Amino acid sequence: MTGTAEQLQEMYERLYGHFGAQDWWPGETPFEVMVGAILTQNTNWKNVERAIDNLKRAGILSLAAMSELPLELLAEYIRPAGYYNIKAVRLQNFFTLLNEQWDGDLEFFLSQSRDTLREQLLSVKGIGPETADSMVLYAAHLPIFVVDAYTHRILTRHELIDESFDYHAIQELFMDNLEEDSRLFNEYHALIVQVGKECCKKSKPACADCPLAGLNGIHSIV
DNA sequence: CACCAGGCAAGTA
DNA sequence: TACTTGCATGGT
Numbered sequence: 001m002t003g004t005a006e007q008l009q010e011m012y013e014r015l016y017g018h019f020g021a022q023d024w025w026p027g028e029t030p031f032e033v034m035v036g037a038i039l040t041q042n043t044n045w046k047n048v049e050r051a052i053d054n055l056k057r058a059g060i061l062s063l064a065a066m067s068e069l070p071l072e073l074l075a076e077y078i079r080p081a082g083y084y085n086i087k088a089v090r091l092q093n094f095f096t097l098l099n100e101q102w103d104g105d106l107e108f109f110l111s112q113s114r115d116t117l118r119e120q121l122l123s124v125k126g127i128g129p130e131t132a133d134s135m136v137l138y139a140a141h142l143p144i145f146v147v148d149a150y151t152h153r154i155l156t157r158h159e160l161i162d163e164s165f166d167y168h169a170i171q172e173l174f175m176d177n178l179e180e181d182s183r184l185f186n187e188y189h190a191l192i193v194q195v196g197k198e199c200c201k202k203s204k205p206a207c208a209d210c211p212l213a214g215l216n217g218i219h220s221i222v
Numbered sequence: 223c224a225c226c227a228g229g230c231a232a233g234t235a
Numbered sequence: 236t237a238c239t240t241g242c243a244t245g246g247t
Contacts, residue, residue: 041229082244128230148228
């Protein structure tokens with residue numbers, strides 16, 4: 001095993017030991033997960049919950065029902081999630097793919113191979129790498145590593161990568177050095193979000209008892 | 223008051 | 236290719 005692999009393994013064990021199982025995604029159905037993935041773009045999850053709540057209470061959290069909504073009304077329901085006008089368009093773009101290419105059959109859509117599914121999702125205007133990968137991992141349960149702003153910040157702050165690593169480079173780092181296991185990737189990303197929220201905050205140098213303290217010294221490199 | 227939150231696309235040089 | 240900007244609510 002390489003030093004990098006050992007580091008990433010160690011990091012996972014520390015996070016799991018500190019925070020325990022996260023059991024993501026906090027959504028009940030694949031459709032809810034996918035809607036949530038678009039709504040949470042650069043947005044606090046708490047605000048997304050309000051938006052999802054609005055849809056649930058109105059009884060319209062389904063592809064069929066949401067596809068019927070006029071843009072302005074859809075935007076109004078998801079308002080608490082922020083960027084509501086652009087996110088309403090993004091949701092409609094996604095629904096159009098499902099309805100026109102897959103006859104509204106989400107299960108069939110999700111039964112594609114990982115790479116084909118990812119490619120299809122990325123073809124939708126408004127679904128980028130993180131949103132697509134979140135859907136692949138948390139709705140289709142296929143093994144792909146989700147990278148986000150927390151991932152980049154935590155790895156750079158602990159000097160495990162250079163500042164210049166982009167989405168793809170970070171994703172490769174994890175996927176080339178870990179077992180390809182959707183359960184592991186699921187927990188790992190959720191744990192990174194957790195430590196990012198609680199400890200490795202943006203405008204703070206470090207936290208007092210960070211579970212990742214000294215990680216870069218355990219084994220060298222990256 | 224300023225800053226942040228589980229991004230993405232479009233515009234500029 | 237490599238920056239920059241708009242999008243917006245709600246919490247700290």
